[in-house]
Amino acid sequence: MAKSPGSVVVLFNALSEEGYDELKHVDPTTLGFEPEYDIAVSTVSEEYQAIVTALRGEGWKVRSVNLKDDLKVLERVVKRNRPDVVFNLVESFRDEPEFESAIPAFLDLYGVPYTGATPLSLSICRRKGLTKRILQSHGVPTPKFLSLWEPKVSLRHGLKYPLIVKPAREDASAGLDAGSVVADRPALLVRLEHMLHEFGGPVLVEEFIEGRELHVAMLGNDPPEMLPPLEYDFSELPEGEPAIISYAAKWNPLAEVFHRVITRCPAPMSRTLQRRLAKACLGAWHAVGCRDYARLDVRVSKKDEPYVLEINPTPDLTEGVSFMESAEEVGLTFPGTMARILEMAMERKTVWPPPPLDANAPKPVEMGPMGPLGSLTPPAPELD
Ligand SMILES: Nc1ncnc2c1ncn2[C@@H]1O[C@H](COP(=O)(O)OP(=O)(O)O)[C@@H](O)[C@H]1O
Numbered sequence: 001m002a003k004s005p006g007s008v009v010v011l012f013n014a015l016s017e018e019g020y021d022e023l024k025h026v027d028p029t030t031l032g033f034e035p036e037y038d039i040a041v042s043t044v045s046e047e048y049q050a051i052v053t054a055l056r057g058e059g060w061k062v063r064s065v066n067l068k069d070d071l072k073v074l075e076r077v078v079k080r081n082r083p084d085v086v087f088n089l090v091e092s093f094r095d096e097p098e099f100e101s102a103i104p105a106f107l108d109l110y111g112v113p114y115t116g117a118t119p120l121s122l123s124i125c126r127r128k129g130l131t132k133r134i135l136q137s138h139g140v141p142t143p144k145f146l147s148l149w150e151p152k153v154s155l156r157h158g159l160k161y162p163l164i165v166k167p168a169r170e171d172a173s174a175g176l177d178a179g180s181v182v183a184d185r186p187a188l189l190v191r192l193e194h195m196l197h198e199f200g201g202p203v204l205v206e207e208f209i210e211g212r213e214l215h216v217a218m219l220g221n222d223p224p225e226m227l228p229p230l231e232y233d234f235s236e237l238p239e240g241e242p243a244i245i246s247y248a249a250k251w252n253p254l255a256e257v258f259h260r261v262i263t264r265c266p267a268p269m270s271r272t273l274q275r276r277l278a279k280a281c282l283g284a285w286h287a288v289g290c291r292d293y294a295r296l297d298v299r300v301s302k303k304d305e306p307y308v309l310e311i312n313p314t315p316d317l318t319e320g321v322s323f324m325e326s327a328e329e330v331g332l333t334f335p336g337t338m339a340r341i342l343e344m345a346m347e348r349k350t351v352w353p354p355p356p357l358d359a360n361a362p363k364p365v366e367m368g369p370m371g372p373l374g375s376l377t378p379p380a381p382e383l384d
């Protein structure tokens, strides 16, 4: 048998999967509309398991590790039975998304190579306002915006209606629904107050780009390759629903909007748009220091000008979903793509040698038991 390319820990942090089971028992004829997609969506554990199976099929020695919010489990990964590389799929810790970046920081300290973005990139991209300021300073087009902590907006704010109001530090369409797009000042103030109340500050008030929505998957390093973009088509949405990927459209298979946003890959586009898109996305990738893979969410104005909304440095890799749909367009398979991402991480080992784990070296400070909420505190809230 051929030599294994290496040992890998597929690392994730999942505590409960409430709700998924109920979806398996829904009778689609009772919904009151014709569903386009399956009602029973796969659970996160099933998605991670698919990566494990795919990598085993490619010859890797794979262990899957669920942190279950326990730091000791993470310590065991790096101290005992240390893998050649970690496939990092951790998105939060102790229900705190800000701790997403602490996991790769920990792996960096122990010199264990891992897939995907650095702690710094992850932290930047969690803050949409900060990301947009960085994009602006690099000349990457992003919609004009305000970042607000209070339910007050200057009369001369300089933004053109319609505007979209969204939490600055959430992801996955949290807080986005039929009321997110506002056409005038009274509606803006009501929505802003509501978002501040629901999510806290800052809240982004952003020019709404009427036009197409493209999600751009990028893969590789030096330089990354822009894969064929995927388009979200809103033309089938019921009357009155704004052309956005709302929370329900993204997550609720029992809602009609979930079945009325249709994806198309590759998105048809002119050579000019292709060129502009590649320039904007490559600029954005470098501006925030992406690595290995990423997905950029982009709106395209009626004049075919792309605007980067946000950067997802470690996007969902589920087979058949956004990133992988684009990868499959260029002939990449799911196992092949997972293996390629791992290989890129493994290559870094040579440029970042792990510190010696020498038995005679002074013992590292033992990490004390963490309190119920741990002694780590999320970073100060002042930044965007
Ligand atoms: N400025 C904007 N113009 C048009 N649509 C927007 C704008 N900002 C957000 N949206 C819509 O809201 C969705 C979610 O916003 P996004 O900034 O990608 O945040 P996230 O995906 O992290 O929740 C987008 O996919 C898009 O449909």
Ligand SMILES: [Mg+2]
Pocket: 172, 173, 297, 310
């Ligand atoms: Mg998005």
